[in-house]
Amino acid sequence: MTISGVALLAICTLLGGFLGDLLGSALGVKANVGGVGIAMLLLIAARLWLTRRGLMTAGVKFGVEFWGALYIPIVVAMAAQQNVLVAARSGPLVLIAGVAAVLVCFATVALISRIGKKGETMDEIEAKARARTPSAGEPTV
Amino acid sequence: MEILKHALSANALLTAFAVVGLVMWLSNAISKRLLFGRVHGSAIAIVIGLAAAFAAGLWTGGDKGVVDIPVFAGIGLMGGAMLRDFAIVATAFEVDVVQARKAGAVGALALALGTILPFIVGSLIAVAFGYTDAVSITTIGAGAVTYIVGPVTGAALGASSAVMALSIATGVFKAVLVMVGTPIVAKAIGLDNPRSAMVFGGLMGTVSGVSGGLAATDRRLVPYGALTATFHTGLGCLVAPSILYLIVRGIVGG
Structure with a gap:
């Protein structure tokens, strides 16, 4: 059933948010600590468990993957409601601090990504997965 | 015009789906036809979203981008924290x-x-x-x-x-x-x-x-x-x- 996939996703998201709030208040922080991350870990665990039990039906998969596929349009809607005007108008301190922080972080990403052996790229991982299961197609964006 | 406005505002979330869908379609067309795939369609869509938020901020004087325009209020629900987190969690299904x-x-x-x-x-x-x-x-x-x-x-x-x-x-x-x-x-x-x-x-x-x-x-x-x-x-x-x-x-x- 499709709704069981949507429900599974909702339960994981709600439980993750709840645990994130609990973690936040336990640490004395006025914020949700890692709620979405905890929810993602719960969903990954649920997926592994369901697959092992043979309970992963096409309906369950569809119910979750539908929302994953709507992710980019949702991000576009999110971008359309940012306070871009204030960010653009707030003067030189904001501009310099923003640009400098982002540049330093980009440079560090480049540095850390080059430490150690290079990981497999998404294309390589997918090529391998496709070699194992010849029927798997490209994921739709 | 008033009737159209009412139909759009009464079904705010559906209006948001339609508008964002059109923006996505337009962005993919720009990416393919004008830029020959050099810039990803979603990048163009996000920039259009930000530009719309900037223009809406100028026009309404509000601080929530296009959401301050009543007809587009559904964008606030669609791109709000609830559905954003819901969709992000759903992407975990693909995590290796x-x-x-x-x-x-x-x-x-x-x-x-x-x-x-x-x-x-x-x-x-x-x-x-x-x-x-x-x-x-x-x-x-x-x-x-x-x-x-x-x-x-x-x-x-x-x-x-x-x-x-x-x-x-x-x-x-x-x-x-x-x-x-x-x-x-x-x-x-x-x-x-x-x-x-x-x-x-x-x-x-x-x-x-x-x-x-x-x-x-x-x-x-x-x-x-x-x-x-x-x-x-x-x-x-x-x-x-x-x-x-x-x-x-x-x-x-x-």
Whole structure:
């Protein structure tokens, strides 16, 4: 059933948010600590468990993957409601601090990504997965 | 006209689906026809979204982008925290457990650096602009981490509202820069595998910036980046008003 996939996703998201709030208040922080991350870990665990039990039906998969596929349009809607005007108008301190922080972080990403052996790229991982299961197609964006 | 307006506002979420769908279709067409696939369709769609938010801000004087226009109120629900988190969690269905585990330790390192480095940069610039008290320096530094860490820190330390506004604006600007800049620098910083996506998520932090930027680069990298980025704001809220504030106070004195 499709709704069981949507429900599974909702339960994981709600439980993750709840645990994130609990973690936040336990640490004395006025914020949700890692709620979405905890929810993602719960969903990954649920997926592994369901697959092992043979309970992963096409309906369950569809119910979750539908929302994953709507992710980019949702991000576009999110971008359309940012306070871009204030960010653009707030003067030189904001501009310099923003640009400098982002540049330093980009440079560090480049540095850390080059430490150690290079990981497999998404294309390589997918090529391998496709070699194992010849029927798997490209994921739709 | 009034009847049309009513039909659109009464079904706000459906209007949002239709409008965003049209924007996505238009962006993909621009990407394919005009730019020959050099810029990803989702990147164009996000820039259109930001530009619309800018124009709406000019027109309405509000602070919520196009959502301040009644007909587009549904965009607020569609792009709000609830559905955003719901969709991000759904992307975890595609996470390759083996890949994620491989990047675990380096992801934690990225999280730590992603909090400390922007904080140092933001604080130094605050000092350069003439702020001398520890509370203001810490609040502006925290804003360079994310736009949630900034005000949470400022509120905890009792910063002035002008400093809070600067701090939030720095965070929002950073998020916008990450959204727009990521696809441009992706190749140069090696952003093509799950490991670097997790490092990226931990370092850049802002969930909206990371998820938008990765979506515009390669949709398949989103879950890995989001997985680490989600811990970033919490970590920042934890250390900025406490340890980092004490360090700043130790250096500048009161």
